[in-house]
Amino acid sequence: MADIPFPASVEKNIEQALRVLRRGGLVAFPTETVYGLGADALNRKAVARIFTVKQRPPGHPLIVHLGNTDDLALWARDIPDYALALARQFWPGPLTLILKRTRQVPDEVTGGQDTVGLRVPGHPLARTLLQRFAGGIAAPSANRFGRISPTRAEHVRAGLGGEVDFILDGGACELGLESTIVDCSRPKPRILRPGSIGREALENVLAGGLGNGAEELPRVPGSHDSHYAPSIPLILVPRTEITARARAYCAQGKRVAVLARQKAPAEMPAQWKTMPVNAEDYGHRLYASLHALDGKNYDLLLVEEPPQLSEWEAVSDRLRRAACKI
Numbered sequence: 171m172a173d174i175p176f177p178a179s180v181e182k183n184i185e186q187a188l189r190v191l192r193r194g195g196l197v198a199f200p201t202e203t204v205y206g207l208g209a210d211a212l213n214r215k216a217v218a219r220i221f222t223v224k225q226r227p228p229g230h231p232l233i234v235h236l237g238n239t240d241d242l243a244l245w246a247r248d249i250p251d252y253a254l255a256l257a258r259q260f261w262p263g264p265l266t267l268i269l270k271r272t273r274q275v276p277d278e279v280t281g282g283q284d285t286v287g288l289r290v291p292g293h294p295l296a297r298t299l300l301q302r303f304a305g306g307i308a309a310p311s312a313n314r315f316g317r318i319s320p321t322r323a324e325h326v327r328a329g330l331g332g333e334v335d336f337i338l339d340g341g342a343c344e345l346g347l348e349s350t351i352v353d354c355s356r357p358k359p360r361i362l363r364p365g366s367i368g369r370e371a372l373e374n375v376l377a378g379g380l381g382n383g384a385e386e387l388p389r390v391p392g393s394h395d396s397h398y399a400p401s402i403p404l405i406l407v408p409r410t411e412i413t414a415r416a417r418a419y420c421a422q423g424k425r426v427a428v429l430a431r432q433k434a435p436a437e438m439p440a441q442w443k444t445m446p447v448n449a450e451d452y453g454h455r456l457y458a459s460l461h462a463l464d465g466k467n468y469d470l471l472l473v474e475e476p477p478q479l480s481e482w483e484a485v486s487d488r489l490r491r492a493a494c495k496i
């Protein structure tokens with residue numbers, strides 16, 4: 171049990187979150203990646219309510235969050251050695267492993283699949299909550315289906331409002347992009363969703379390397395094209411064209427917002443937000459920036475294409491999914 175001294179007000183909130191979870195309610199809680207919408211993973215009714223509140227189509231599997239790596243055997247079977255090596259290296263942390271499930275894992279959690287997504291998050295509030303709960307917490311990101319994941323408690327409040335029984339406020343999430351997902355249910359591990367733990371870091375731990383075939387991948391709703399989208403159309407624009415495109419759309423009378431790593435040029439009519447040049451800082455700020463622009467009545471959001479470098483893989487992935495096809 172992690173013995174971190176929290177202020178009394180935080181202690182009170184953790185205890186409240188535990189009471190809500192134990193009676194089958196829904197708790198939004200912070201992790202180092204994004205906020206999750208959590209329920210007792212063994213309470214089928216509570217898990218079913220996650221789908222209602224998120225407006226997520228049934229059959230899309232959820233990640234079960236655990237307090238300790240040692241809990242793995244309760245939730246997963248036939249765990250390959252390479253998966254244990256990943257868990258030992260990266261947990262607690264922003265890594266989700268897809269493993270064969272044990273019989274206790276309800277179909278509501280796995281979407282009826284024979285596998286389950288498992289993660290031990292590193293955020294101190296999440297860890298303490300999980301360790302005191304002494305069970306698994308099933309939690310997708312705490313946003314409506316297809317929308318941007320929340321990286322602050324106020325994003326959860328704005329998106330899901332009164333439908334969540336309790337929001338455990340832990341401030342801004344440190345990483346700001348969802349966990350790296352690695353499928354460990356087959357002989358060779360494969361990345362299903364890039365995240366801040368990149369390919370190279372994974373390969374350093376994997377003696378046999380990573381598989382990369384996209385064939386026969388298990389269903390990952392997060393890989394749908396329209397995922398992680400803001401409500402205004404988002405267009406990815408090459409670095410050298412963004413100034414001219416912004417001016418051209420403004421000249422057509424459109425209200426335009428821009429996210430670019432370069433500074434705003436002189437006399438730019440669009441709302442221009444300069445983003446960090448470093449991939450990690452950019453990832454940390456991306457969703458918060460999109461949340462801030464959403465609902466502000468822009469007609470278009472132009473985003474400068476990220477560099478094609480491995481450290482930008484997770485950011486590129488999320489921007490590609492958020493971009494509309496026009």
Ligand code: TXA
Pocket residue numbers: 201203204205206207230231232233266268280283285286287289309310311312347348349350351362388389390391392393
């Ligand atoms: O960082 C994160 O992963 C956050 C925090 C809250 O932990 N969670 C998150 O959950 O992003 P969600 O549900 O928004 O995305 C989880 C992804 C989905 O695309 C889901 O399909 C996939 O994980 N997934 C979960 N279980 C799976 C399984 N058994 N097989 C294949 N994909 C699975």
Ligand code: MG
Pocket residue numbers: 310311319392
């Ligand atoms: Mg999500």
